[in-house]
Every structure is written in structure tokens, then in C-alpha cells.
Amino acid sequence: MKAVVVEDYDRIENIAIKNVAKPELSSGMVRVRVQAAAVGFVDGLKVQGLYQTKDPLPFTPGSEFAGVVDAVASDIEGFAPGTPVIGMVRNGSLAEYICASAADLFMTPDGVTPEMGASFFANYLTALYALSARGKLRSGETLLVLGAAGGVGIAAVQLGKLLGARVIAAASTEEKRQFAIECGADAGLDYTHEGWRDELKRLTGSHGADVIYDPVGGELSLQAFRSIAWNGRHLVIGFASGNIPALKFNLPLLKGGALLGVDLAQIGRREPEVRERVIAQLFTWLSNKTLVPVVGRIFAFEDFRGAFAAMTTRSALGKMVVRID
Template sequence: MRALVCEAFGPIDNLKVREWPLDSPQPHEVQLEVHAAGVNFPDGLMVQGKYQVKPELPFVAGGECAGIIREVGDAVKGFKVGDRVIAMPGLAAFAESVNVDHKLLMPMPAELDFPQAAGFCITYATSYYAFKQRARLQPGETLVVLGAAGGVGVTAIQLGKLMGARVIACASTDEKLAFCRDLGADETINYNRENLKDRIRELTDGKGADVIYDPVGGEFTEQAYRSIAWGGRYLVIGFAAGDIPNLPLNLPLLKAGDILGIYWGGWAARDPKGNMQNFSELLGFVREGRLQPLTTEVYDLDDFSEAFSAIGERRARGKVVLTMNKR
């Protein structure tokens, strides 16, 4: 089968689409014909050797995908050949086929196509965990989303609105902000030409933001935190800007504010039942028509470099997905 292979840690362009062997699935696994796979910021870090997890070389990256079951292990229950599923293999999703433990599968809702389903798991799960378990976001609270037009930012807008928050979307261009308004953002801030702290204070009548969702890091973190409300919650999602900020600790002291780390994968491994309950609720929102997963950047497997560049250069609006050639 064809797969996107990392032979040595380094630049994305060093990856190769080549033939890769695949064994028969173990008794607890299914073999999935992959139709699409979600691309996430950590995937780029992993192949460069900059992520906290370093797989043994060579390896096939990719943590989430969607496809059709083609083979089922003897111990698998609840799934059969021909089922359309969403999978979270953790690795090896950027390939035409992958073996996945059946506990890491979910039935794919009929309301989704393969690209939508492939990009559903990591970003929506991250944001829902951030809001539900960590921030305990309440209806009527003000939520500020940095990097709001990107893959996780989009999910934060959608889920924030679904949970009843007033959403202020922040991004670097007016075009991105128009996209955020189309998604339902109540207010927008262009932080390349507006003072982020002052504008958040203005839009909240001086109170500040109850919850701030930050997948960007860099220079805007301190500005944003200085606008937080008394008892507010700051969600550390990631560092797409490249720089890990140094936040003066007198700020959370003066605001009685929380700084909450959001490591969905670590939590999911420690609380699998809670994680599956979250997924059950998210898929319920999809089936009820309350949540429409957005996939706007779809690339062929051979165009992987463009897909990663869209994320790395922060050009992507919404989720980035790779689709597999069926040759």
C-alpha cells in the first residue's frame, strides 16, 4: 500500500509517499481502508522530532482517519466488514490502509462525508474537553478564541456557541474574521491592527473575558491574559506561533485567574470512559444537526507538503485533511 513515510526526523518536505507493508490485523484490531485522514499541528512537530512523543523510525504519521472496514480480527465485537467508521489510531493514518484497535473506532454518522469524519476527532475532542471538563464553560459567559480561523479555532467557535457562550473571535486578517462571523462569532478582533487587551475590555464593558482559548501562544498570550475577568480561565491549547510565552505570575494572582493546560490525549488515556462519553455527545450534536464539522482544506496524499504548509503558515481556514488515491 502507499503511505506517507518519515524515514528521519527533519523538514516536512523530506517525507516520502512510498510503498509500506501492512500485516494482517491482530485479533482485537480491524483493518481499515482509509479514505481521508486529518492533519494536525502536532503531526508536523512529530515528523520534525519536536513533539513530546518520538516514534521509532521509520514510521507513518497521522492520528485520525475515516474509512471502511475491510477485515476484522477474531476478538472484535460491534464492528463488521463494510462498516464506515471514524478511527483514532494515534499513528499510521496517512496511508491507504491501517490496522486499528476496535476500541479506537466509532461508527461514522451518515450525516458526514469521509473528509468531515476524518477531521472530526482530535480538534473537536480537544475543544469539547477544554470547555466541558476544564473550563466548565457556562451559558452566557464570554469566550475569547485566539487563532479563531484555524483548525481548532473553528471548533472552539462552533462548540462555544453550541454551549451558549458569547464568542469573540480573534485572528490576523479581516478575511479570516469574516469567515469567523459566518461560523457564528458574535464579535471579532484583528490583533494585527487592534490592541488585543484593550479591545477585549471594550467588548466586555470592562469586565474581561470569562474564558480565553489560546492555540497560538507567542506575543498575544500576555495581552490576552491581561484582559481576563476576575476568576477567568485561560486555556493553553498549543503554540502555533512557535514561541512559548513567559507569563508573569503576578497576573493570575491579581485576577484570581486559572491557567489550564489542555492535553486531550493524556486525559483520554487516563479516562477512556469520559472520553467516549464526550464523543457520544459530540456525535449526538452532529446527528441532531446542531454541529456541522467543517473541512475546508482537502489535499491529495501526494500534495502533503501543501497541506502541512497551510497549517504551519497559518493560512488554513478550518480543518486540513488528506485524501487517499485509490489506484
């Protein structure tokens, strides 16, 4: 089968599609014929060896995918060949076939395309866990989303609206702000503009943001925290800017605000019931079309480098997807 293979932590241009052995089934596993795989910010870091953990070489990148069941281990029930599924694994999805644990697979609801399925899991699970379980976002509150047109950002825009919040989408370009507004945000905010906190004050009638969803980090996070409402919650999602900010402890005291960490990688182990509840809510919304995942750009398999290029040049709108079949 064909798979993208990283043999060296090298320039993205040097990663190639190779012919490799089709993965063998083992106990507890399901083999999926991949139809679409997503490329996120973390994948862009991983293939360059810049992520906090390094995958042993060689490896096939890609942690999210959608496809159809190809074959099933004899100890697994409930995944007949041909069943459409959505999955999330550590890596390996930029390939024609992948073996995944049955526990990491979910049936794709009717009407959900492979591109939507591949764009769905990590970003929407992160965003809903952050907004509901961590941020306790309530209907009528104001949610400020930083990096609002990016993968996890646009998921928070859509889910913030579903939870009844007023959503302010902050992003660096007019195109990105417009994209977030088209996806449901109530207002856009240009945070590259020096007076952006005054504009936020105006947009919130001096109240500030009740919840700040922050996948960007750096100086922007420090400035945003200064604009938090009393009893506000600042959700630490990531550091796409490349800078981890250091907040002085007097600020939470003076603002009556809380800083809350969010780590998708740990919730399954630490809060399995919460994860299950959040996933159930997401799949209910996905099935009844209340939630339609945003697919950013779709690349052909042979053009997979374009997806990585978008993720490493700050130019992506939504999630980048590679179509495989």
C-alpha cells in the same frame, strides 16, 4: 498498498508516497480502508522531528482518519466489513489501509462525509473537553478564542456557540476572522493590532473574557490573561507561536483568574468517564447535525505535501484533509 513514509526527519518536500506491505490484523484490531486522513499542527512538527516525542523511523504520519472497515480480527464484534468508521491513533493514517484497535474506532453517523469524519475527532474532543470539563463555560458568558481560524480554534468557536456563549474570534488576518464569523463567531478581533485589548474591552463592555481558549501561547497569552474577567478561566491548549509564556503569579491573584491546562493525550487514562461523556455528546451533535465539522482544504493523496505546507506556514483555515481513495 501506498503510504506516506517518513524515512528521515527531513524537509517536508522530501517525504514521499511509497509501496509498503498492507498491515496485518492481530488480536483486538480492525483494518480500515482509509478514505480521508487529516493533517494537524502536531503532524507538521512530527515529520520534521520537532515534536516533543519522536516516532521511530521509518513511520507513516497522520493520527486521524475516516474510512470503511476492511477486515476484523476474530475476537472483535460489532465492526462488520463495510462499516464506515472514524478513528484516532498515534500515527499511520496517511495510507490506503490502517490497523487500529477497536477501542479507537467509532461508527460514522449517517450523512457525515469521510472529510468531515477525518477533521472531527481530536480538535472537537479537545475543544469540548476544554470548554466544558475544564473551563466550565456557561451560557451567556464571553469566550475569547485565540488562533480562532486554526483547527482547534474553529472547533472552539462552533462549540462555544453550542454551549450558549458569546464568542469573540481573535486571529491575525481579515480572511481568518471572516472565516471564524462564518462558522458562528459573534465578533472578530485583530490581535496583531497594538490596541487589541482596548477593542476587547469595548466588545465586552469592560467585563473582559470569562473564558480564554489559547492554542497560540507566547506574549499574546500574557496580554490576553490581563484581559480576563473576574473569576475567568484561561485554557492552555498549545503553543503554535513556538513560545511558552511565563505568567507572573501576581496576575491570577489580581485578576481573580485561573490558568487551566488541557491535554487530550492524558484524559483517556486520567478521566475516562469524562472522556466518554464528552465523546457521547459530540457524537449526538454530529448525528443530529447540530454540529457540522469544518473541513478546511482537501488535498489529493499525491498532493499530501500541500497539507503539511499549509500547517507549517500559518496559512491553514480549519483542518487540512487528504483524500485517499
